[in-house]
Structures are given as C-alpha cells and as structure tokens.
Amino acid sequence: MSEKEILTRKERERAFRRQEIMNAAKPLFASKGFNQTTLEEIAESAEFGKGTLYNYFENKEEIYFSVISEFVSRLSQIIDEAIDSSESFVEYIQKSIRDLFHFCIEDQSGYILFVREYSKINTETIIKDTEVYAKEHGLNFERELNVFRQAAEDGIICSKRPERTFMMYRMTSFSTIHNIIVSSCHKSTEEINIDEEIEIFSDFILNGIIKHPRSIN
Amino acid sequence: MSEKEILTRKERERAFRRQEIMNAAKPLFASKGFNQTTLEEIAESAEFGKGTLYNYFENKEEIYFSVISEFVSRLSQIIDEAIDSSESFVEYIQKSIRDLFHFCIEDQSGYILFVREYSKINTETIIKDTEVYAKEHGLNFERELNVFRQAAEDGIICSKRPERTFMMYRMTSFSTIHNIIVSSCHKSTEEINIDEEIEIFSDFILNGIIKHPRSIN
Amino acid sequence: MSEKEILTRKERERAFRRQEIMNAAKPLFASKGFNQTTLEEIAESAEFGKGTLYNYFENKEEIYFSVISEFVSRLSQIIDEAIDSSESFVEYIQKSIRDLFHFCIEDQSGYILFVREYSKINTETIIKDTEVYAKEHGLNFERELNVFRQAAEDGIICSKRPERTFMMYRMTSFSTIHNIIVSSCHKSTEEINIDEEIEIFSDFILNGIIKHPRSIN
Amino acid sequence: MSEKEILTRKERERAFRRQEIMNAAKPLFASKGFNQTTLEEIAESAEFGKGTLYNYFENKEEIYFSVISEFVSRLSQIIDEAIDSSESFVEYIQKSIRDLFHFCIEDQSGYILFVREYSKINTETIIKDTEVYAKEHGLNFERELNVFRQAAEDGIICSKRPERTFMMYRMTSFSTIHNIIVSSCHKSTEEINIDEEIEIFSDFILNGIIKHPRSIN
C-alpha cells in the first residue's frame, strides 16, 4: 500500500493547492528569473492572496526549489527508464536522447529553471554544490556514469576517460535542448522539427563531425 | 600613426581608471550576478567613492555591458586569427579549440559573464537578441559558419545541415569550457590539466563518442 | 442610490487612509515645495511607514497632484455655484469674490499648491499646459469667460476684449488672495479682517483705483 | 570721481567674469528653477570649469540671489524715475506701468526669477521676509506707497486704505506681466501686442471693469 493512499482529504487538498502554487510560479520564474518574479505576481497567478502562500511554503526560495525539485525527479525517472529498457549502449544513447528531448521540450519552463540552476550559471540564488544538489533531488548521474564506464571497458567507446566523455555528452545534450527552446521562441515562423533535431544530435554525439569510412548508424 | 598615440595624458588616465573600474566589477558580476552586485561593492573594490563611478559610466548597466563587450572583442579576434592562420578544416578546429579554451580559462570571470548573457540564460538583464548583440560587439559567427559550409561542400564533414552542426559545436565548446571552469572552482585540489581536456574535447568533436575503424587523429 | 453608498467597508477604509495621507502631505508640500518634501516626512506626518504610502499612490508625484486635484474640484464647484445663483453680473462678481476668498483662506495649503502649479511659476514639477491641466481637473474657465463675454455684449463692462479683462480679474483675484495669505503668515499679530479685504478688493475690481463721479457700489 | 574708475584692471576683469557667470545662470534658473539647474550646466554655459565658479561666488545660492539682486536694482531705478518725472498721479501710474512692462518683457528671465522669489511662491530657496529682502536689494516700495497716500489725501483715489490699494495695484501689475510672458511662450503664433496690453491694463487699473458715466482716460 503506497503512502499516497493514506492521505486524508485535507492533506490531499493541501497537496493540490501546493501544486497549484508551483504551477503558477514555474513559468514566471522561468521567464523573469528569481528576483524579478514577485510573490505578488505568483499569488495573483495562482489566484490566492499573498499571505496564503506562506501557509504552504516557508518562503520564496522554497517555492523556487520545489519547482525545480519536481522537474528533477521526473528527469531522473526518464533516464532510469532509458537505462533499464535498453539492451545496448548505442540503444541507450539514442533512447535517452529521444526521451530527454521530448520531455524537456514538453516542459520548457521546468527545463529552463533546471538548467539555470544546474549549470551553476544562475546567480540569483545561493549556488549549491552540484553533487549535493543532485542528491537532494534524486538526480542519479552515478548510474549513467557507470553505463559509460562499462562501455569503455567493453571497447564500445574509445575514450580513456569515460567520466569526461559522459560529462561532455550531458552538457552537450543540455545546451542543445536549450538552443532548440531558445530558437523556437525567437523564430516561431521556422517551425522546429524535433525528430530531425534528435537525429542530427544523435549522429553528432555518436560519430562526431568528421566523415568516417563507415558510420555506425 | 594610430589614434591611441595622440591621446592626451588626461585621456589616458581616464581610460586607465575606466579599465580599473571594469576590472574591479568583473569578478563581482561573475560571482554574484548583476543584481546581487551592489555599486558600493564595485566602488569599494575599485577603491573609489560610490559617486566616482558615475563619472566614468552612465549607470550600473553600462559597467556590466562594457565588461562583456571587452571580452567579446577579444574573443572575436581569437576566432578570426584561428581562421586566418589555418590551412585545413581540421587544423582550424583544433587551433580554435585550443586558443579558445586557453583564453577563456585565462579570463574566467569574463567568460562566465559572456556565456551567461550569450546563452540567453540570464534573467537579470534585458535579454538582447543574440544576433543583434553579436553584431554590436563585433562577434562574427558568420565567418565560422561559412567555414563549416565550405567543409560540408568539400565533403570533410558529413552533415547535411552544417548550420546545425556548427551550432552544436559552438554550444558544446562553451558548455565544456564552462564545465571546466566550474570544476576548477569546486575541486581545486584535483588539478585540472587544460591540455588534456583540450585533447579529449577535440577528439569528442571530431570523432564522436563511438570507436571507429580508424580515427582521423 | 449613489455609488458611494455601495462602497464596502474595506473600500471606505482605503479611501479614508488615502485621504489621511493627502492631508498629511498638503501642508508639507505647501510650505516646503515638492522636492524639499521627502516621502519620509509625509509618512511620518501621516503616521505610516514609508512603504505604506506606495500601497495608496504610485509615487510621490501622484500624491502631489491628487492633493491639487482635490482642491481644483472644490474650487470649480464654488465658481459654478456662484454663476448659477447670481442674477446679475455685479452680483456674480461680488459673490464669486466672497466665496472664493473664504474658501481659499480656509484651505491655505491647498490654495498655495494650486496657484503655484496653475500660475506656471513652479519649476519643480513638469509644467502642464494650463488648458489641458484645467480640463483634467474639471476647472471650467470657459463658463466664467462666457459670463464676461455676455456682460461685454450687454454693455455692463466696457472692455472691447473681455477675454483679457477676465484674465486680469482672475489673476488679480489669485494674487490678492495670495497676498492675504502670505501677510497673515508673517504678521500674525495684526489680525487680517477678511470681510474688509473682500470689500476693498471688490471695489478695486469694479471701479478701479480712480474716484469716479458715482460709484456703482 | 566714481568708484568704478579706481578699479584696477584685475578687478575689472573679475567683475566682468562674475557678470558672465550670472548671465549664463539667469536663463537656466528661470526656465528650470533653482534645484533643477546644476552647477555643471551653469559652468558649461559660462564656458568655465565647475570649480572656477567658486572663485567668484561662495556657493550656488549666491549666484542665484546675485542675479535677482541685479534685476531688483534696475527695477527700483525705473520706478524712481517714473515718480521723479511725473507731474500727476495718473501720469505716474501710466508711466510706471509702461516702463515696468517694457523693462520686464525685455528681461523675461530676470523678471521670472524676481517674481518667483518676491511672491514668496518659491519653495526651493530659503524664503526671506519680503521687507528684509526688499531692503537688501534696494527695492523701495515706501516711496511708491507715499505717492498713493498723497493721492488718497488729495482725493484722487477713493480708497480709505491706500496701502491695500497700492498692494493690489502692484500685485496685479506683476501677475499681468507674468501672464503676458507665459502667454507669449505658449502661443507664439498669436503675436502679443505689448502696447495694447499696456493700454488695457492701465484702463483696468484706473477705472475697474464696470462701465462708468465718463472715463478719465
């Protein structure tokens, strides 16, 4: 029996309103940033009074990090599923890229907030050490890292330092998604074809930019 | 005879003090962000009174963007030089990666500010359209883009969409540098070997992550 | 049933506090001017915190112009009533002078602020074109002007340019009231007799300064 | 032999530069007010360095009051001349109105500054008591007042309180001139005819606004 089922009606209502506030805050934080988003705006968007927010969250920061935390949980799940359901390294790469891209483009606001904090590029909130931060939210890079280590041992990838290779792969994924989102905002006319982007990116990751005698794909 | 030589002593002193203020502001903006950095801090760090700053800059924003502008100018120059002095595409890639990495790691604060604005991830300043912004500061992506287009025509790179490939290459460069800088901040004990990082990254870009029958390099 | 009656208790309290702030600000603005009056002083005088003022007014200017606006509305009403209730030109002149003097001397601070702005002598606020300004606040010189035009047609006043005559009459009224107020401030011992002042002024306006064979009055 | 002649060349140059600064400051103070005019603007307009001003004046206020003082001296002289050269009360009134109007409209900036201070409507400078102020600058209302007292004794004017009548006359003169100046600023198309204005005003003062059996004029 899961924990959820033993929530009372009051607790369920409380959780529901908490979520409503987070949903209202997310696009505001994403588009305007932490400091530039006022509690008044969040309250108005959530159709609550300003003071009510403090019945559900300690302070502004807690709202902010709760939003990100929620995103990270789901992100983590997606990666776990990709690992669990793949039978080869290449399949895992392709699957995780595809699922990650779709998920992030689905929830652009969440993604932007996540990458802003995670890349440590944000300066409006106290920067937390990535590892602490990742653990707090259950983001499990260790499992992925092990996949890369195993692939190195198996001779599937050539790098002598799979940790570095993994980091580059991860960073590159995030910045490419970021780039797609930004592009789609600014050039609405030129419709972005997500599946094409995914294919180009997968090829870039697997084969690099130089033409090789025979491509794996 | 260049214009610089006909600056009067006063003008030279003025330019010097302007630079001093920018140098004082740069690491503050980089570590704390735009809003979190107060003019008082900048003034104190520059060893000037608060009001003095306004004799050299219109307002806080002008200090901020002047710092970035200076970085972009030098960045632009480095890329131009790499293009001009390379005889093949692969040489250009290797050279530009090497020079870019060294330059950015030399001026970490400037780099962080640049990437924060340029990636449109920053929310504290009015985000300018990348292209406008790039032109304003003389950042010339068009030239690099043409290098990639030519390489595609020549069959050196396999992508059917060299613009996308270039963008991924650029993004990936920046996030890798970013990652190195962040790592070096947090794990100062584990000394970062820049040249090794450059080699790994060059290989990653040129060949991807999958082992190929024969590597170009 | 008027709209006022359907104000909720909250709305009534809000309006009341708004008025309190205006009442606190009025004598300060009148005695010290716009720039020389600080928000801190207004807040202290109104027995509110500094920030509270911003819950009722957009900014300092809005407080200032609200005070004047309130005065102008009441001034306008007084003149309208004098026109409506008078049966001859001379009666209207005497009545309007009497009511105007009493009203302005009752609310000296309001009057000083009004005349400062209206005479375009003030340089601390952006000077608005008198006509625009008058219309905004419902000050209706046009009606009075028509009374003068009619009197000229009827041969009651001799001027060939009743517009000018009206303007002189208005200006003179204001500066005389101003003079009375200033005098009463500085020479508090010598009690000012308002009714005598009104009589002298009415005579001055109607008959000029030269003795005539027979005076209307 | 006058004092002027024993000024050394240095002293003459000093006086000349003092005057230059005042001339530069006058229109600025008139159009923008005391606080809104910066020393930097005055210095620039006078083609001096900011610091140089302090070699000629104690501080900003001294510049301001020197400008007004100069105006008052000349104003005083004009009224004295009108009194001295007139043979009747009516002639004095007509002459003084004419000369005053022409003088003030010639030096609009000076006039505006004078009336702003003198009417005690200004709040940007410490308001000085009119009498002190008048004496300081040699403005001699006492002589004019005596002319009115004499006219009352002689039965030329009807008022039992010639002091009040004089004050109204003075105030009215100033506000009418003020009105003309303001009008000429805002309605440049409709050319103002000074001589016509003077005639209308003289008539207004002497005869009031009501048509009398026979007009003096």
Add this chain to the structure above:
DNA sequence: AATGAATGAGGTTTCATTCAT
C-alpha cells in the same frame, strides 16, 4: 485557513562642494 495592509532594509542615482594639480 485566507487575506492584504503595513513595514523598513537596501538598492541606485544625483549633485553641491572640496581640493590637488
């Protein structure tokens, strides 16, 4: 539980005045 009025610390910016050159 919900509200929003009240608060005041803290930020940017202006500008008269000083003073070393």
Add this chain to the structure above:
DNA sequence: TATGAATGAAACCTCATTCAT
C-alpha cells in the same frame, strides 16, 4: 587662477515577510 575628479549624503522606490482580522 582654472580645473574637473572625487566624494558621500540624501532621496525615491521595491518587495519579502509579518500579523491582525
């Protein structure tokens, strides 16, 4: 004597948080 760089007090305004209702 002329200069203008340096200064810092003082002003307006924002907004997260508290708390009485």
